[in-house]
Amino acid sequence: MTLHRQSLILTEACPIRDVLDRLGDRWTVLVLHELAAGTLRFSELRKRIADISPRMLAQTLRHLEQDGLVKRDVFPTVPPRVDYTLTALGTSFFERVEMLARWAAENHEAVKAARRAYVAPAANAPK
Amino acid sequence: MTLHRQSLILTEACPIRDVLDRLGDRWTVLVLHELAAGTLRFSELRKRIADISPRMLAQTLRHLEQDGLVKRDVFPTVPPRVDYTLTALGTSFFERVEMLARWAAENHEAVKAARRAYVAPAANAPK
């Protein structure tokens, strides 16, 4: 979701985009969801999300870590072990995301019904 | 954001994805934001969002209409006129999105600070 030109609240400086962009990718919400239950290591996350590739999991975690939503703990053991935990910031963020998720759950039927009822506009003027 | 395999809450039947996917694209939130202030016609939306192409605006509006978040009113006049208005469903949805936006505004500094402070993990074991 790269931005080329400018627009009112669409600027890179715009907090809304800055945050919501992360919700756009396929995995961020899933990872937050799993971590919300408690600390997990890399491999545990892989097992729980199942169809995420290591590449995508690592990338998603890097982003979350960069934004200060997730803390990364490396144990210099053999074999290596890395724990991921939501920070306070991450928790508070996920709370809001959950509110949206709750809305989705509550209104999913209405949305699906609207989709079923939908008929494509006849180009112009329905006569 | 197409889904190929399956996953816990990642199924197509999953309300969370079903809703959040729409937040992923570049324009949905912007359009909702503009319509939250009141009914607008196609050209008015174009003017307000400025750098959206007619193609993308039409597509975004179709999606919102399909999901029952936006109502489309066609006036068979010459020249044609089409009004877009948030439905009750759309309004209630946008309220939740706004909560996220508010979080983003409040915590943007913290996020930016985290990004500045971030240093890439040294491959493994920080020693």
Added chain:
DNA sequence: CTGCATCCATAGGGATACTG
């Protein structure tokens, strides 16, 4: 185990031109 590097397929979305 953790994860980076590489290669590649695909879909989202920009620019433009054209119609009812």
Added chain:
DNA sequence: CAGTATCCCTATGGATGCAG
């Protein structure tokens, strides 16, 4: 005015292989 049709380019992300 309100879109649609077309072309094309780029970023996202899947698969794989390698490394600390």
